[in-house]
Amino acid sequence: MNSSVEENYLKALFMLSGTKGEATVNEVSRFLDIKMPTVNSMMKRLSEKGLVIHENYKPLRLTEKGKLEAALVVRKHRLTEMYLVEKMGFGWEEVHHIAEQIEHIHAPDFFNKMDELLGYPTVDPHGSPIPSKEGSIIATPYIQLSDCLVGDRVELMAVGQSSASLLKYLNTRELALGALIHIDEIEPFDRSMHVSYSDRTSVVLTSLVCDSLLVRRVES
């Protein structure tokens, strides 16, 4: 059984390993806000436990076992977020810090019950996929809004980072998952976008925001 701390390292590595399936000590260090030597020695431990592959001065990779255990933590996190929003009435910007703690609870029956009460959801309130009990995750083919072009019509599918500040920002602009967005204009010098959606027009989104919005092109 992994400790909460170990679970956090596994989750970090899981979330940082992109398509390449690897991440560096430095990335994990910055992500968790824990100094590199600490990360280094923890990775050595996880490597001895058969959860991480770690050769000196090489990037970190999760083993299959590590991938599964990390995915299950993410699963608990996202199921919890979904439950908090759907069944308890929290806003999508309020649930992260609660789920961050509940994800470390060891009680399969508790998470299975949430899953059941929610009707076996596949995405969380931020549009991120919920890994299955087997650790498999449905790849999302979404693209960043910042990669779209003037005239594109897209649907907001997920947010890349679920920081409370970004989510509150979206709340004040009434920009929710599922919104159909039309790109009216792109400022070349700062890559900010003028977009329209619902009954709003000419809303300006900075490039930082556009990077975090994951969308799907819609035939127009």
Add this chain to the structure above:
Amino acid sequence: MNSSVEENYLKALFMLSGTKGEATVNEVSRFLDIKMPTVNSMMKRLSEKGLVIHENYKPLRLTEKGKLEAALVVRKHRLTEMYLVEKMGFGWEEVHHIAEQIEHIHAPDFFNKMDELLGYPTVDPHGSPIPSKEGSIIATPYIQLSDCLVGDRVELMAVGQSSASLLKYLNTRELALGALIHIDEIEPFDRSMHVSYSDRTSVVLTSLVCDSLLVRRVES
């Protein structure tokens, strides 16, 4: 902010301090299944934090601050148990080990939401009182079934210990909170009782069980 471990010591002391408002190192040690020297040094720490009063070779007592913080942990535990039973459909014997973990979560909004969704309950599924946000607890004037006499008619109000084994035992006998129990007979040699309730008659309860059942006399 207290750690989960510290919270467990506070809770133990809170629950063990009876009317006298004190408990010994040994009692806490047995209750938590942690060796005495460990308890001793932790109590020294809590004493430095102003949560416990601890003079050498004297019993332990919670300060007002310690009492409040302990009560709030118990509050989180019992609110959680109530939520799990009432809103998620768990049986009363399944919720203890889950609540034991959730009680250490730091998220007032989460527990306030449970409280609200439950309609501000004052007792948990086992009949134990839920401390208020101010740490006050409604004293329960219940007596042990084992203190009653032949012919008494009582209502089952709470169970003194919520071990899964006792609760399952009660489940199989269909003995639930609120049951009206009549004491038919008491075996003098082992203090076991023959009781009737609902449509059951001559059910035998051992003295161990009778000690754990908290009841209120009903005028007959």
Add this chain to the structure above:
DNA sequence: TAAATATATTAGTATACTCTAATATTTTGT
């Protein structure tokens, strides 16, 4: 390619929480 910078590792230290063994004190039983 050499120097500068970034990243990674090692070594040593600190705190939280646990233990066992040894000792001190209090309580109990005769």
Add this chain to the structure above:
DNA sequence: ACAAAATATTAGAGTATACTAATATATTTA
């Protein structure tokens, strides 16, 4: 009241998780 038993404390050690400082390797830049 004294010996035995129970309880409490001190001392010393171990694991988990963090840190800083020093060093080693890798990458970038000029």
